[in-house]
Amino acid sequence: MIILRIILVGFGSVGQNFAKIIHQNFGNIFVDFGFYPKLVAVVDRGGAVINPKGLDVERILGIKRAKQTVSLDSEYGMVGAKALEIIENIDSEIVVEATPTNVIDAEPGLSHIEAALKKGKHVITCNKGPLAVALPALIELAEHNGVFLKFSGTVGGGTPILNFAKKCLKGNSIKAVRGVLNGTTNYILTRMETGVSFERALKEAQMKGYAEEDPSYDICGIDTACKLVILANYVLGLEVTLKNVQINGISKVTYKQIKEANKRGRAVRLIGSIFNNRLKVSPEEIIRSHPLCTYDVLNAVTFETDECGEQTITGRGAGGLETSIAILRDLIDIRDSLSREFNFNGRIKK
DSSP states (O other): OOEEEEEEEOOSHHHHHHHHHHHHTHHHHHHHHSOEEEEEEEEETTEEEEOTTOOOHHHHHHHHHHHSOGGGOTTTEEETOOHHHHHHHSOOSEEEEOOOOOTTTOTTHHHHHHHHHHTTOEEEEOOHHHHHHHHHHHHHHHHHTTOOEEOGGGTTTTSOHHHIIIIITTTOOEEEEEEEOOHHHHHHHHHHTTTOOHHHHHHHHHHTTSSOSSOHHHHTTHHHHHHHHHHHHHTTOOOOOGGGEEEOOSTTOOHHHHHHHHHTTEEEEEEEEEETTEEEEEEEEEETTSTTOOOTTEEEEEEEETTTEEEEEEEEOOOHHHHHHHHHHHHHHHHHHHHHHHHHHTSOOO
16 A cells, blocks of 8 residues: 655645545555655644644534634644644655645745655645745756655646646657636636726626735736746746746726727737747737637647647636645656556565
8 A cells, every 4th residue: 555645735725626636535545646645744823733654634614614713633643733733743655735826936935845745745836935945946946856846736726737748748849828718817818808897897706706805917918927837947948036027917908998908809808928948928809719819718839840730728717715726636646657666666566
């Protein structure tokens, strides 16, 4: 029996959904993929809950709902415990980093990821901040320590955009990338096409949970830029950070612009693009028949290849459930990679 012990750092929507998924699908994960995922620690803003034998997921979810912090668990809670202490001192194979994105200095997520990699723990993250600020260095650190750094949920949520480019397009030379990478801005621009004002569309997006109370990362194009940096590094092998992206958001897009574009059979969308090693985010007019002309909160990315022309993948963007599925996908990838390594070295016989 293979057990993968997990430290989960960040217990908001994504973290809670991930805990639910591995709990509800515990038996199926073992039958289908050959391992048991075991949560041994969960960290939130109030502290941590720790049990090396495995946490009762339903119990900690109930405590989180009732008391706002898992650290108030009467048996295993540790009020004020810090994530770095847990990563350093609690035995585990995996650290899932699911704290909120911060693109200024990427903290505290960056320190969490660095500490885990240095301790020889595999890392799965949905936090775009550390990757936007320091992805090349983090990839190097993971390779140096012989561990995996996975982050498929950072671009497209549950839609496997990174895996599509890296695995399904093997053998193709990707020369350009263009995409609608932010569901919030896509929803706002779609609603503006019907005559709804920018302010009203934004308010609707917030009411539906598509936009945060502070929507600046989305509407200013920063979220799209972060995803573009991840694509550039992981798919194209560039060594770039957020500082290398030219960014313009949608706050200056007017209904008049959208109406004029409609008359020409086009729609305005916030597009992230990589061409000739240049990264750019800006509102652009898209022909309505093009796959990138998506509606509502759908994301779409087109990879332009020399061999097979344009290849586009489309799906729902980030959300708590969708992103947690991506984390599970990364967890399964790590298990599969470990299994291949063991088989190659003759340490495990299947």
